[in-house]
Amino acid sequence: MARINHAEHVISTVESGSVGTRLTASWRRSLKKHGLDPERPVTPRRFSEAEISERRERLGGFMNLASPKLDQLFQMVGNTGCSVMMTDRDGVVLDQRSKDADSDTFQSWGLWTGADWSEESEGTNGIGTCIAEARQITIHRDEHFLSRNTVMSCMDAPIFGPDGELIAALDVSSCRADQTEAYARLISNVVAQTAKQIETDAFRAAFPKARIITAPEDRPDGAVLLAVDHDDLIIGATRAARRAFGLGQGAHIVPTPASDILGRDSTVSALERAERAALKRAIARAGGNVSAAARELGIGRATLYRRMKRLGIGENGEN
Known part of the structure; x- marks a missing residue:
């Protein structure tokens, strides 16, 4: 296609309003939104x-x-x-x-x-x-x-x-x-x-202290990776992982138990660490609401506070 004919083809495709090629939308942005001339040298x-x-x-x-x-x-x-x-x-x-x-x-x-x-x-x-x-x-x-x-x-x-x-x-x-x-x-x-x-x-490199989990799902739009802390909470996710698991976009990610996402319990067997992780997961699911977390765990609010204090967990589930 000659160069002048190429310009005519681009303009006629956009002006016709037809679906055209897979790039018609981009051609339309270039001509209409950005005001470019296809013959600009x-x-x-x-x-x-x-x-x-x-x-x-x-x-x-x-x-x-x-x-x-x-x-x-x-x-x-x-x-x-x-x-x-x-x-x-x-x-x-x-x-x-x-x-x-x-x-x-x-x-x-x-x-x-x-x-x-x-x-x-x-x-x-x-x-x-x-x-x-x-x-x-x-x-x-x-x-x-x-x-x-x-x-x-x-x-x-x-x-x-x-x-x-x-x-x-x-x-x-x-x-x-x-x-x-x-x-x-x-x-x-x-x-x-x-x-x-x-x-x-x-x-x-962004999560040097976290455990990096490669999710079993392979996607064409990027790596499906999760960063998980020592309490089994997801503290980071790639774009493909966010889209695959509905974790949202942006710098902040709501801590979510990895076991909830991946369908398995990945905590260690030590009793205290298992208890600590369970409490933090419950608090995370409840959005930091200690009363709701206690109800989920089937214990009293005061009991939950005592356990949190013993395990060094703050009211929002923080260390």
Whole structure:
């Protein structure tokens, strides 16, 4: 499809209001919401070194944690004319790898550190649309919104932080004109797996003292992990785990007994610790209401308070 015809095709698809392709909604956002022209020739804007450093600092140790996984991914795809990039949640490239022989091409396309590949800036593209829709995606050549981006294929996966919120996007972009959609799908699977590994490492690092449980359910939208404290209460969950078990979103998670979620009692056999865990579970289920917890346990409120005091449990179930 010629470049001018590509622009006409995008505009006519959006204006017709038809369902069209799987990317019509993104094309519509690009044209109507963001006011972009599919024939715009300007390459992506690039942030200054100071702004890039500030964005990296916001992610703290996440960048160092992810770097080895980016190296491994690049070792797998770098010799096939591909670049590996990681962006923040705004679509700004913070880390990038490519072969020297391909670097001029990627730089001329704007696939480089500091470039803004948000959907608001570049329309439908692997990075921006992955972030906008919070899902794994492949944008192959003329599926891009801007005509000048139809020379590339982009395979992307979102990375979610320990609080379940989107924190970054992982991208592999190809400069090979002969890359097929089938090969792009193979790379896409590797990108998704790498994103899941980075998410897993970040989650484990966020809960260094907790027991990490890998739930038996495998989901395509990320790692299903739970962080459980020594009283069998869930104190953290990945995005996929929150969605699988209805644990909600956001930084705060209501402590919930892991045995309630997983259908098994994972407490140790020591009597005192078992009693302590049972009391904390009852208090957690009752939302901190000691009277309701006592009723659930079948004991008096005063008895429950005495046991809580003996075991060092506060009124809200805290240590």
